[in-house]
Amino acid sequence: MAKAKIRRKRGAVTEAKEVSAKLTPRDKKTMGSIVGLADRVVDASEKRKDPAVDIPSRTLSNVRYSPRKGIIEMGNATNRRQLFDLSQAKSYMQTMLVASGTKKLLQQGKSTSLRGLYYMLKHTIEGTKENTFDDQNECDPIVEDIEVLLNTLREELHLYASNRGTMVGPITLVDTGDTIDCSRMGSGGYSIPSIVEPEVMQFVECDAKFILHVEKDTVWRRFNEDKFWKKHNCLLTHGMGQPPRGVRRLLNRLHFELKLPIYCLLDNDPWGYYIYSVIKQGSINLAYESKRMAIPEVRYLGLRSRDFERCQLSDSVKIALNDSDRKRAKQIANYPWFAKKRDWQREIEKMLKNDFKLEVESLISKDISYVTEQYVPARLADKDWLD
Amino acid sequence: MAKAKIRRKRGAVTEAKEVSAKLTPRDKKTMGSIVGLADRVVDASEKRKDPAVDIPSRTLSNVRYSPRKGIIEMGNATNRRQLFDLSQAKSYMQTMLVASGTKKLLQQGKSTSLRGLYYMLKHTIEGTKENTFDDQNECDPIVEDIEVLLNTLREELHLYASNRGTMVGPITLVDTGDTIDCSRMGSGGYSIPSIVEPEVMQFVECDAKFILHVEKDTVWRRFNEDKFWKKHNCLLTHGMGQPPRGVRRLLNRLHFELKLPIYCLLDNDPWGYYIYSVIKQGSINLAYESKRMAIPEVRYLGLRSRDFERCQLSDSVKIALNDSDRKRAKQIANYPWFAKKRDWQREIEKMLKNDFKLEVESLISKDISYVTEQYVPARLADKDWLD
Numbered sequence: 001m002a003k004a005k006i007r008r009k010r011g012a013v014t015e016a017k018e019v020s021a022k023l024t025p026r027d028k029k030t031m032g033s034i035v036g037l038a039d040r041v042v043d044a045s046e047k048r049k050d051p052a053v054d055i056p057s058r059t060l061s062n063v064r065y066s067p068r069k070g071i072i073e074m075g076n077a078t079n080r081r082q083l084f085d086l087s088q089a090k091s092y093m094q095t096m097l098v099a100s101g102t103k104k105l106l107q108q109g110k111s112t113s114l115r116g117l118y119y120m121l122k123h124t125i126e127g128t129k130e131n132t133f134d135d136q137n138e139c140d141p142i143v144e145d146i147e148v149l150l151n152t153l154r155e156e157l158h159l160y161a162s163n164r165g166t167m168v169g170p171i172t173l174v175d176t177g178d179t180i181d182c183s184r185m186g187s188g189g190y191s192i193p194s195i196v197e198p199e200v201m202q203f204v205e206c207d208a209k210f211i212l213h214v215e216k217d218t219v220w221r222r223f224n225e226d227k228f229w230k231k232h233n234c235l236l237t238h239g240m241g242q243p244p245r246g247v248r249r250l251l252n253r254l255h256f257e258l259k260l261p262i263y264c265l266l267d268n269d270p271w272g273y274y275i276y277s278v279i280k281q282g283s284i285n286l287a288y289e290s291k292r293m294a295i296p297e298v299r300y301l302g303l304r305s306r307d308f309e310r311c312q313l314s315d316s317v318k319i320a321l322n323d324s325d326r327k328r329a330k331q332i333a334n335y336p337w338f339a340k341k342r343d344w345q346r347e348i349e350k351m352l353k354n355d356f357k358l359e360v361e362s363l364i365s366k367d368i369s370y371v372t373e374q375y376v377p378a379r380l381a382d383k384d385w386l387d
Numbered sequence: 388m389a390k391a392k393i394r395r396k397r398g399a400v401t402e403a404k405e406v407s408a409k410l411t412p413r414d415k416k417t418m419g420s421i422v423g424l425a426d427r428v429v430d431a432s433e434k435r436k437d438p439a440v441d442i443p444s445r446t447l448s449n450v451r452y453s454p455r456k457g458i459i460e461m462g463n464a465t466n467r468r469q470l471f472d473l474s475q476a477k478s479y480m481q482t483m484l485v486a487s488g489t490k491k492l493l494q495q496g497k498s499t500s501l502r503g504l505y506y507m508l509k510h511t512i513e514g515t516k517e518n519t520f521d522d523q524n525e526c527d528p529i530v531e532d533i534e535v536l537l538n539t540l541r542e543e544l545h546l547y548a549s550n551r552g553t554m555v556g557p558i559t560l561v562d563t564g565d566t567i568d569c570s571r572m573g574s575g576g577y578s579i580p581s582i583v584e585p586e587v588m589q590f591v592e593c594d595a596k597f598i599l600h601v602e603k604d605t606v607w608r609r610f611n612e613d614k615f616w617k618k619h620n621c622l623l624t625h626g627m628g629q630p631p632r633g634v635r636r637l638l639n640r641l642h643f644e645l646k647l648p649i650y651c652l653l654d655n656d657p658w659g660y661y662i663y664s665v666i667k668q669g670s671i672n673l674a675y676e677s678k679r680m681a682i683p684e685v686r687y688l689g690l691r692s693r694d695f696e697r698c699q700l701s702d703s704v705k706i707a708l709n710d711s712d713r714k715r716a717k718q719i720a721n722y723p724w725f726a727k728k729r730d731w732q733r734e735i736e737k738m739l740k741n742d743f744k745l746e747v748e749s750l751i752s753k754d755i756s757y758v759t760e761q762y763v764p765a766r767l768a769d770k771d772w773l774d
Contacts, residue, residue, distance in 0.1 A: 110612060110755050113605040119751040122703045131703050163575055163604055166550070175573025186562025187587065188550055188578035200574065217550055218500040225497060316509045316518050364506040368497050 021109025024199050026156060033150040034103045041096070053095065054078040056148040056288070063287045065336040070296030072282040074148070081145075091142065095149075097121050097132055098142045105158035111195065113160055114140055148288045154245070160194035165247035166217065167192055168224055169235035170207040171254075176200050182235070189224060192237070194246040196253065203258060211235045211254060211262045212301075212376065213243075215275060219265065219360050219371070226372040232380075235260070242275055245286075248293045251279065255295050262295060263385060265376065268303035269319075269357035270328035273348070276300045281337050300386040301379050303358050305350035311375070317362035321355050343386050408496025411586050413543060420537040421490045428483070440482065441465040443535040443675070450674045452723040457683030459669040461535070468532075478529065482536075484508050484519055485529045492545035498582065500547055501527055535675050541632070547581035552634035553604065554579055555611055556622035557594040558641075563587050569622070576611060579624070581633040583640065590645060598622045598641060598649045599688075599763065600630075602662060606652065606747050606758070613759040619767075622647070629662055632673075635680045638666065642682050649682060650772060652763065655690035656706075656744035657715035660725075660735070663687045668724050687773040688766050690745050692737035698762070704749035708742050730773050 023031060037053070044051035056062070057077040066073050083092045101121045105111060112120065118139040124131050133139045147154055154161070166189040172181045175193065182190045193201075212234050214220050220238035223229070229236045235254065239247040254260050264279060266272035280298045282290030307313070321329075332338060333348040351357065363371040379385060410418060424440070431438035443449070444464040453460050470479045488508045492498060499507065505526040511518055520526045534541055541548070553576040559568045562580065569577045580588075599621050601607050607625035610616070616623045622641065626634040641647050651666060653659035667685045669677030694700070708716075719725060720735040738744065750758040766772060 105755070108755065112609070112751065112755060113748075115605060115748050116609070116751050116755070119704060119746075119748050120755060122752065123701050124703045160608065163553070163608075166578060175575065178571040178573045180571075180573050184565040184567075185578075186565045186567050186580065187582070188562065188580040191553060191572075191575035191578040193573065193575040195574070218502060221547065221550075222499070222503070314510055316511050317506060359502075359506075361500075361502050361506050364499065364503050365509065368492070368495065368499060368503070368507060 021107060023106065023109075026197070026199050027106050030150070030152050030156045031103065031106050033152055034099050034106075037099055037150065038096075050082055050084050052080050052082045053092075053149060054080050055095075055145050058144060058148060058285060058288070060284060063284050065281065067336075070281065070337070071290040071294040072284060072287045073290060074287045094133065094138065094142045095145060098139070098146050099150075102146065102157040102159070111158040111160050114143060117143065117159060144285075151288075153289060153292070155195045155197055155249075161245045163191055163194055163246065164240040164244045165192040165238055165250075166190065166220060167235060167237045167250070169229040170233065171235055172204040172206070174202045174204060179204065183229075187221075187224065189220070189236075192247050192250055194244065196246050196250045198253075201250075203254075206235075206254075206258050206260075207233065208235045208258075208260060209233050211237060211251065211260050212265060213237045213239070213251060213262055213279070213298075214265045215239070215241060215267060215272065215360065222369070223372050226369050228372045228376070232377070239275075241271075242278065245289075245293070248279060251298075252293055252295050255297070262298045263301040263380070264298060265301050265360060265371075266303070267357065267359045268305055268307065268351065269359075270325050270332055272303070273329070273332050277332065277335060277337070281335075297387075301376065302385075303360055303363075304386075305347055305354055307358060308354065308356075311363065311366065311370075313358070313362060314365055317358065317365050318354075318356035319359070321352070321357060325357065326352060341387070347386060408494060410493065410496075413584070413586050414493050417537070417539050417543045418490065418493050420539055421486050421493075424486055424537065425483075437469055437471050439467050439469045440479075440536060441467050442482075442532050445531060445535060445672060445675070447671060450671050452668065454723075457668065457724070458677040458681040459671060459674045460677060461674045481520065481525065481529045482532060485526070485533050486537075489533065489544040489546070498545040498547055501530060504530065504546060531672075538675075540676060540679070542582045542584055542636075548632045550578055550581055550633065551627040551631045552579040552625055552637075553577065553607060554622060554624045554637070556616040557620065558622055559591040559593070561589045561591060566591065570616075574608075574611065576607075576623075579634050579637055581631065583633050583637045585640075588637075590641075593622075593641075593645050593647075594620065595622045595645075595647060596620050598624060598638065598647050599652060600624045600626070600638060600649055600666070600685075601652045602626070602628060602654060602659065602747065609756070610759050613756050615759045615763070619764070626662075628658075629665065632676075632680070635666060638685075639680055639682050642684070649685045650688040650767070651685060652688050652747060652758075653690070654744065654746045655692055655694065655738065656746075657712050657719055659690070660716070660719050664719065664722060664724070668722075684774075688763065689772075690747055690750075691773075692734055692741055694745060695741065695743075698750065698753060698757075700745070700749060701752055704745065704752050705741075705743035706746070708739070708744060712744065713739060728774070734773060 041051040055078055056074060057079050062075040062077040063072055064075055081092050081095060082088050101117055115136060118133060118136045122131060122133050167182055168185060168189040170183050180190055217238050217240055223236050251262055255262055264276050266275050279295060282294040329348050329352055333345060338344040363375055428438040442465060443461060444466050449462040449464040450459055451462055468479050469475050488504055502523060505520060505523045509518060509520050554569055555572055555576040557570050567577055604625050604627055610623050638649055642649055651663050653662050666682060669681040716735050716739055720732060725731040750762055
C-alpha cells in the first residue's frame with residue numbers, strides 16, 4: 001500500500017509537463033538534488049524500508065558562531081522526518097510536495113514568491129476534506145527544510161523574496177540581459193531584485209571605492225539628492241530597514257568579488273545594532289545561508305551613543321528607551337560576536353546609560369545636509385567606526 | 388508685544404540662508420504663496436488685527452462627490468486658526484513653522500520626508516520646556532493644512548512620500564536629467580519616485596497602448612517574468628498595495644497626457660475595491676488633490692466575485708470574510724460613485740453572498756501563468772471589466 005502510494009507520488013512528479021525551459025548549469029545541479037531526493041524515497045520503499053529523510057535542524061541549539069570565519073554556522077544535528085509516523089506523515093507529504101513544486105518551477109523556467117508556491121501546492125486531497133496546507137505558515141518552514149535538506153538556496157529553487165532595496169552609484173551591471181548603469185537611474189535609483197545570483201546578474205564595470213549602506217529609503221534619498229555618491233565615488237544602498245535577502249546577497253557579492261569595503265549608517269537603537277549584526281554575521285534562522293550572505297568585515301559607521309554630545313544635538317530629538325529596547329540591547333550585548341569587543345560593549349552600555357535612542361534623521365535638526373556633508377565624511381576621514 | 392514677536396518671526400524666515408538654489412518656475416509660484424502668507428500675517432499685526440488664517444476644512448462633511456467630474460472634491464468650508472486664542476496659539480505657531488520650514492527647503496533646492504521636516508522643525512522653545520512638536524503626528528496634519536491653505540501640493544513644498552511602486556514597459560522618460568528606457572531595466576523595473584511632476588519628469592517616447600496596474604509586487608513580477616508587457620505592448624505598474632502618491636500621480640499623467648487607458652488587477656476583497664476607488668475618484672482625506680490624482684476612467688479588470696465559478700477554482704483557495712470585511716464591503720457599496728452602478732452593486736453583493744474573498748495569487752492554483760496567459764487576455768478581449 002505504502003509502496004503503491006509512493007509510486008503514485010513519483011508519477012505525479014514526473015508527469016508535470018516536462019516543458020521547454022532550458023536549464024542553466026545551476027538549475028541542473030538543483031534539479032539533480034531534487035530528483036536525488038525523490039529517488040532515495042523510491043529506493044527505500046522498494047526495499048520496504050521507511051523512506052525517512054534527515055533534515056538538518058534549524059533550532060538555536062544547532063547554531064554556533066565561528067570566531068575564525070566570523071559568521072554564524074549550522075551544526076550537524078538533524079531531525080528525522082518519517083512517513084510511517086502519524087504525527088509526521090502530513091509534514092512528510094508536505095516536504096515531498098514542496099520539492100515537487102520547486103521541480104516544476106525549474107522545469108518551466110519560472111519563479112514565484114512563497115505565497116505563490118503556497119497557492120500552487122494548496123489543494124484539498126481527493127476524497128477527503130483535508131487540505132495539503134491550511135495556511136501559508138505551514139508551507140514556509142517546509143521551504144526552509146528543503147533548502148537545508150538539499151543544501152540549496154531559496155533563489156536556486158526559483159523562489160523570490162521581496163524587492164525592497166535600492167542602489168545608485170558608479171557601477172554598470174547586467175540584470176537578466178539588460179545592461180544597467182546605476183549612475184543614470186534618475187531620482188529613484190536601481191531597484192535591487194530578489195535574485196542576484198551570477199547567472200542573472202553580472203558586474204561589468206565599477207569605479208566605486210566603497211559602499212555606504214543606509215537603513216532607510218528616506219535617508220538614502222537625502223544622500224542621493226546631495227549626490228554623495230558622486231562626490232565620494234561610492235555606491236549607495238538601502239534595504240528599507242532589515243535588508244531583504246537580495247540586498248544582503250548583493251552586498252556580499254560586491255564586497256567579495258569587487259573588494260569594496262562596506263560602511264553601515266543605521267539608527268542608534270537596538271534595531272540598528274541588530275541590522276548590523278545580521279549583515280555582518282548572518283541571522284540565526286537563516287544560519288545555513290551565512291556563507292553567502294554574511295560579510296564579517298562590514299563596518300558600523302553610526303549613529304553612535306556618544307553622538308548626542310559629540311554633535312551637540314538638542315534634547316528634543318531624544319526618543320526614550322522602553323523596556324523592550326533595554327532587554328533587546330542586553331541580549332545583543334551578549335551575542336558572542338559582540339561579547340568580546342570592548343568598543344561594542346561601551347557603545348551599548350552608553351546607550352543604556354543615556355536611556356534614549358537616536359534616529360539618523362535627527363541630524364536634520366542641525367542642518368538638512370549635516371549627515372551627508374559633515375557627519376559621514378568626518379567619520380570616514382577619522383576612520384571612526386566599530387567593527 | 389504681539390507685534391514684536393511677529394517681527395522676530397519674519398526676521399527668522401528671511402534670515403534663513405538665502406542660498407544658491409535656482410528656483411524653477413513652479414518653485415517661484417510656491418515661494419510666492421508662502422511669502423504671501425507671511426506678509427498677510429505681518430500686515431494684519433501692523434494694523435493691530437488678529438493675524439488669523441482661514442484653513443479649508445478637511446473633514447468628511449466638507450467633501451463631496453462631483454458626478455460630472457467623477458471625482459471627490461472639497462467644499463468651501465474653512466476653519467479659522469487664531470493666534471489670540473489660547474487653545475489655538477500652539478497650532479498657529481506650528482502652521483507658521485511648517486510654512487517657514489518649506490520655504491527653507493525651496494531656498495536650498497532640497498527635499499525631505501515628512502519625518503525629516505518634523506526633525507527640522509522640532510526644538511525646545513528657548514526659556515521653556517515646551518517643544519514646538521512633541522510628536523510627528525502633530526506635524527503631519529499641519530503639512531496638510533499648509534497644502535490646502537496655499538492651494539499647493541506636498542511635492543511642490545519639496546516634501547516626498549515613500550517610493551514604493553515600480554514600472555516596466557515601452558516608455559522612455561527623463562527623470563531629473565537621466566534618460567530612462569523602462570523596457571531595459573532588468574528584473575527589478577523602474578522604481579517610481581515620489582515626485583513625478585513635469586519639472587522633474589518628462590515623457591520622451593511611448594509605444595504602449597494601455598497600462599495594466601496590479602496590486603502587489605509579487606503579481607507584478609509574474610507579469611514581468613512572462614514579458615506580458617512585450618506581448619501586449621503595455622506598461623506594467625504596481626503600487627505595493629494602496630499606491631503611494633507618486634504612483635497615483637504618474638498614472639494620472641500617463642492617462643491624461645498620453646491618453647493611455649488603465650486597467651487594474653486587484654484582489655477580490657474590500658481592500659481591492661477600495662484601492663480601485665481611490666485610484667478612480669480620489670481619497671477623502673486627500674480630496675484637495677483629486678484633480679491631479681484621480682482617474683475617473685480607470686477600469687476594474689478583476690478579480691471578480693464570480694471568478695470562483697468562472698475559473699473553476701478549488702475550495703482550498705477561499706479565504707473566509709470576517710466581520711470587518713463585511714462591514715467594509717457594505718460601506719463601499721454605499722459610496723456615491725458605486726451606489727448607482729448596478730454592476731458594482733452586483734459585484735459586492737455576490738462577494739457578500741460568497742462569504743469569501745479571493746487573492747489574485749489564487750489563480751496560481753490553476754497554473755503559474757494562468758493569470759498572464761489566460762485570465763487577463765480573456766478579460767481584455769471580451770472588454771469584460773467594471774467602470
